Structures are given as C-alpha cells and as structure tokens.
Amino acid sequence: MAKPSHMPPSLWADTAPAGRDYPALQGAQRSDVVIIGGGFTGLSAALALAKRGISTALLEAESIGWGASGRNGGQVIPGLKYDPDELITRYGEERGQRMIELSARNADVVFDLIKQHNIDCDAQQRGWIQPAVTHASLKAIEYRARQWQTRGVNIAWLDQQQCAERLGTSEYLGGWVDPRAGGLNPLAYARGLAQAAHDSGATLHEHTRVSSLTRAEGRWRVMSEGGAEIQAERVLLCTNGYSDNLQPKLASSLIAANSYQIATRPLTAEEGNHILPGGEVASDARKLLLYFRRDRDGRLLMGGRGSFNDPRKPNDFRHLENAIIKLYPQLKDVEIAFRWAGRIAITKDSLPHLHEPQPGLTVALGYNGRGVAMGSHLGKLLGEHLGEHSLEEALPFPLTPIKPIPLHGLQRLYVETVVNYYRARDWLER
Numbered sequence: 001m002a003k004p005s006h007m008p009p010s011l012w013a014d015t016a017p018a019g020r021d022y023p024a025l026q027g028a029q030r031s032d033v034v035i036i037g038g039g040f041t042g043l044s045a046a047l048a049l050a051k052r053g054i055s056t057a058l059l060e061a062e063s064i065g066w067g068a069s070g071r072n073g074g075q076v077i078p079g080l081k082y083d084p085d086e087l088i089t090r091y092g093e094e095r096g097q098r099m100i101e102l103s104a105r106n107a108d109v110v111f112d113l114i115k116q117h118n119i120d121c122d123a124q125q126r127g128w129i130q131p132a133v134t135h136a137s138l139k140a141i142e143y144r145a146r147q148w149q150t151r152g153v154n155i156a157w158l159d160q161q162q163c164a165e166r167l168g169t170s171e172y173l174g175g176w177v178d179p180r181a182g183g184l185n186p187l188a189y190a191r192g193l194a195q196a197a198h199d200s201g202a203t204l205h206e207h208t209r210v211s212s213l214t215r216a217e218g219r220w221r222v223m224s225e226g227g228a229e230i231q232a233e234r235v236l237l238c239t240n241g242y243s244d245n246l247q248p249k250l251a252s253s254l255i256a257a258n259s260y261q262i263a264t265r266p267l268t269a270e271e272g273n274h275i276l277p278g279g280e281v282a283s284d285a286r287k288l289l290l291y292f293r294r295d296r297d298g299r300l301l302m303g304g305r306g307s308f309n310d311p312r313k314p315n316d317f318r319h320l321e322n323a324i325i326k327l328y329p330q331l332k333d334v335e336i337a338f339r340w341a342g343r344i345a346i347t348k349d350s351l352p353h354l355h356e357p358q359p360g361l362t363v364a365l366g367y368n369g370r371g372v373a374m375g376s377h378l379g380k381l382l383g384e385h386l387g388e389h390s391l392e393e394a395l396p397f398p399l400t401p402i403k404p405i406p407l408h409g410l411q412r413l414y415v416e417t418v419v420n421y422y423r424a425r426d427w428l429e430r
Contacts, residue, residue, distance in 0.1 A: 006062065006063035006066070006206075007063055007065075007187070008340060009338070009340060010070070010071055010261075010340035011263045011299070011338040011340070012071065012074070012186060012187035015185060015295075015297075016070075016121075017120055017191065018191075019065070019191035019195070020194065022060075022194070022204040024205055024206065024226060025057075025059060025226070025230060026228050028229050028231075029230040030055075030231045031055045031056060031231075032054045032232060033055070033056045033057070033233070033235070033386065033387075034056075034057050034220065034230055034232040035056065035059070036059050036238065037059075037060065037239045037242075038058055038062075038063075038064045038066070038190075039068065039238060039240060039371075040189075040190060040371060041238040041240070041371075041375040041376070041379035041382070042060075042379060043194055043197055044375075044377075045238065045379040045383035046197040046202040046383065047380070047383065048379070048381075048383025049202065050201040051200050051383075052384070053201070054387070056197075056202040056203065057204075057205065058197070058203070058205065059205050059222070059230075060205065060207075061207070061208065061210070063206050064191055064206060065187045065190030065194075067240065067241065067342060068240065068241050068259070068344050068371060069186060069372075070187035070190050070342075071341065072342055072372060073291050073301060074183050074184050074295075074372065075281040075283065075291060075293065075372065076110050076181055076182045076281075076372045076373050077106075077178070077181045077372075077373055078103060078106040078178070078180045078181060079103045079104065079148075079370070080103045080370070081351070081368050082350065083147050084100045084147045085147050087099045087100055098396035101396075102377065102396050103377075104148075104151070106370075106376070106377045107125070107373050108180065109373070109376060109377040110123075110184075110377070111182065113376065113380070114189065114192070117192060117193075117195075119189060119192030119193070119195075119196070120188060120192065121184045121185045121189040121192055122185045122188065122295065122296045123189070124182050125181070126182055126280050127179045127182065127278070128180075128182075128280060128281050128282065129158070129177050129276075129281070130176055130178070130282070131158070131163050131167060131172035131173075131174065131285065132172060132173050132174055132175055132285045137285035137286070138174050140285065141175065141176055141285050142176070145157060145176035153180065155177060155178060156177040158174055158175045160172070166278060167282060168272075168328065169327040169328055171327050172284065175284075181281060182281065183281045183293050183295075185295075189372075209224060209225045210222055210224055210225075213246060213247070213361070215359070215361075218360075219232065220233070220235045220360060220361065233360060234360045234362070236363075237362070237363045237364075238363075239365065240345045240365040240367070240371065240375070241345040241365075242256070243345070243365065247361075247363060249404050250355075250402055253348075253353070253403055253404055254353075254365065254405070255345070256344070256346075257344055258306045258309075258310065258342070258344075259304070259342055260304060260306035260311060260317055260320060260340075261302065261303040261341065262303075262321065262324075262336050262339050263295070263299045263301045263337055264324070264336060265299065265334065265335045266298040267294075267299065267334065271330065271334065272298055272300065275294065275328060276292075276293065279294070289305075290302065290327075291303045291304065299337070300324065303320070304319065306319070306341060310341060311340075316339075317336070317339045345367060345371075346366070346369075350368050351397065352364065352365070352368075352374060352397055353366040353397070353400060354398070354400065355399065355401070356391075356399050364378055378397075381395055382395075
C-alpha cells in the first residue's frame with residue numbers, strides 16, 4: 001500500500017504500490033548536479049543523468065510525487081496546447097517544426113520508460129478521445145485532427161453515433177481519437193521513475209525542503225531547512241506549480257491553478273460496461289474542459305478546473321459530480337469514493353518555460369495541464385544534455401528571462417474570474 005502519512009488523500013495514494021523511503025539530506029555533501037523537485041521532470045532528469053554516469057542528487061520537499069505529479073488525472077497526451085500549424089505560424093518553420101516533432105513523441109517516451117524499467121503503474125496506451133459539445137468546437141478539433149493526420153498520425157474521426165458508442169454518452173456531437181495517448185496511475189509512475197533513478201545511481205532525498213541557493217567560486221551551495229547542505233556544479237529546478245520564492249520572480253511567472261478530480265467506487269458491469277469500453281482516456285473541447293477515464297478497477301474518474309483555493313469539503317467538488325450526472329445520468333446515485341486536487345502550472349504563452357537565470361542554474365516548468373507526457377520528456381532531454389554548451393541546440397524551447405505575469409498578486413481573483421468566465425461561455429455556447 002501507499003504511504004498515507006506522506007501523501008494527500010487521493011485515489012492514487014490509496015492504490016499505488018508502496019514507494020521506497022528516501023532519507024532526508026544530512027550533513028555536508030557534494031554532487032555534480034542537484035535537482036530540486038521530485039515530480040516527473042526532476043525524476044526523469046535524474047534517471048537520464050545517472051545513466052550518463054553523472055553524480056546526481058534529487059531533493060524533494062515532501063514525498064516523491066507529492067505535488068501534481070502524484071495527483072493528476074493520469075492522462076498521457078502528446079502535443080502542446082497549440083496545434084502544429086499554429087506552432088509554425090508563431091515560431092517559424094525551423095523552431096516550430098522542432099516543437100512539433102518533440103511534442104509528438106511525448107507519450108511514446110513515457111510508455112517506453114515504463115517498459116524499459118518495468119514500472120508497475122497500470123499503463124495502457126489505448127488512445128485519447130477529444131469530443132466536442134458545440135459545432136464551433138467540432139470544427140476546431142476536426143482541423144486539429146487533420147493537422148496531425150497530415151503528419152503521419154493514424155487518427156480516427158468519430159461522428160456523433162460513433163462518439164456515443166466510444167464514450168457511452170450522447171452529450172457530444174463528434175470527436176477524434178489520437179492513438180498515441182493513454183493512461184496510468186501517476187503516483188505509481190512517479191515512484192517507479194524514482195526507483196529506476198536510484199537503481200541507476202542517483203541519490204534521492206525526501207522531506208528535504210531547500211531554503212537557499214547561493215553560488216560561490218563556480219559552485220552552487222544548496223541549503224536545506226534542516227541545516228544540511230550539498231554543493232554542486234549545476235542545479236536543475238523543477239518545482240512547477242509548487243514553486244516558491246527560492247528563485248526570485250519564478251512563482252510570479254506562472255499561474256498555479258487547481259485541478260480538481262473525483263472517482264466513483266468501482267462500477268458494476270451493468271453500470272459501466274458501455275462507458276469507454278475501449279479503455280481510452282478522454283478530455284473534451286470545452287473552454288473549461290472536463291477530462292475523464294476509467295481505472296483498472298472500473299472506477300469512473302472525472303476532472304476539471306476548480307476554485308483557486310484548495311478544496312476543503314465535499315461540496316467543493318459538486319461541479320464534477322454534476323458533470324458525471326450530465327454525461328451518465330444512470331450514475332446519479334453512485335458513491336463518490338475519492339475527491340482530491342493538485343496544482344498545475346499555467347504559463348502566459350501556454351508553453352513550457354526554460355530559464356538559466358545564473359550560470360549553472362537551469363529552470364524547467366510550465367506544462368499547462370499536459371505534465372505527465374511533456375514533463376517526463378523534457379526532463380529526460382535535460383538529463384541527456386545538461387552541461388552541454390547550448391541547451392537551445394538540443395531543445396526547441398528557447399531559454400528566456402524569468403518574467404513575472406503582470407498583476408500576479410491578483411492571481412487568486414484572476415483564476416476565479418477566468419474559471420467563471422469560461423464556465424459561462426461554455427453554457428452560452430451550448
């Protein structure tokens with residue numbers, strides 16, 4: 001079983017295989033690279049660095065996968081927020097094409113890591129369905145599907161009847177299927193990556209919150225709140241939606257938005273055999289999207305945006321319970337067994353951000369809701385290329401200055417306003 005005292009309650013904390021315990025950092029140590037943050041990016045980077053024979057220490061403030069990496073919906077979806085043609089338009093042929101090619105492989109990288117390291121995380125690469133609720137969104141996703149089809153992806157287009165058969169609900173007008181995608185238990189995956197990194201030679205430390213980063217004589221001194229320290233030539237900061245003031249201006253360069261999720265008890269065959277019978281994951285084309293899937297025990301999971309505040313009571317999840325009833329009225333009396341939330345990092349340009357604010361310090365974060373696949377892939381690439389002369393030659397994302405979002409201090413009001421605005425837009429468009 002999981003380590004309940006170390007993890008916020010969730011379906012994944014209840015069902016993931018137990019992870020290894022990693023000791024807190026103690027005393028004074030040295031390493032070639034220190035990674036701060038035990039989520040997908042930090043873990044996959046640690047694994048890749050260790051495979052290169054580079055001395056690597058990873059420091060996690062809580063437990064491995066404690067943040068959104070262990071609390072997301074477990075959907076492994078390739079691509080970025082922008083469609084391929086828009087990436088070319090925005091960033092030019094050369095950089096745009098590199099972004100397309102990298103993001104197209106995101107899901108495959110995850111499933112390859114799982115196979116290579118025999119990670120027990122209920123991984124199923126059975127595709128992603130994106131259905132539309134309005135004619136405008138149907139037209140938009142049809143254009144998106146064609147773009148990927150012209151680039152060699154064997155997509156499938158679903159008319160309204162086919163969509164109803166694949167999803168088990170008649171609420172959608174049609175959709176498309178991306179066969180590259182899939183689902184997993186994200187906390188189990190994170191723990192598996194940690195074990196693989198450890199087995200490859202990386203040193204991992206849990207319950208080690210970093211209090212300061214200072215640089216002197218060409219090396220970084222990383223201090224923990226407990227008074228321990230570790231010195232390294234390079235530091236990789238991967239704190240994503242849980243970034244704080246460790247690096248100036250970083251937390252204000254993104255919006256840390258809550259993603260809320262619920263899961264039913266396991267459904268009986270009569271209740272659930274018609275719901276996603278092919279085992280795909282799904283997220284719809286609303287402005288305030290819903291994402292849903294089944295787990296290996298037959299539960300139905302439903303996720304979506306919530307308020308900026310962390311949820312405190314069951315009623316905070318009422319909008320997701322209503323969504324289940326709207327899509328699947330026959331489940332209106334089915335027990336909701338789990339409710340949880342995690343913070344994702346939303347960037348102003350909806351792309352991952354790479355920063356090198358000082359020599360030897362690299363920052364990677366900002367996956368805008370696609371962190372399982374993109375975070376894993378970017379972390380792997382950073383681990384494979386960290387220390388080379390130019391990361392920009394190896395990665396399609398530019399190294400940019402850390403720029404605070406204007407009026408970031410009002411992000412709580414901003415998030416609430418945007419959520420309510422999109423919810424109203426979705427209602428009006430229906």
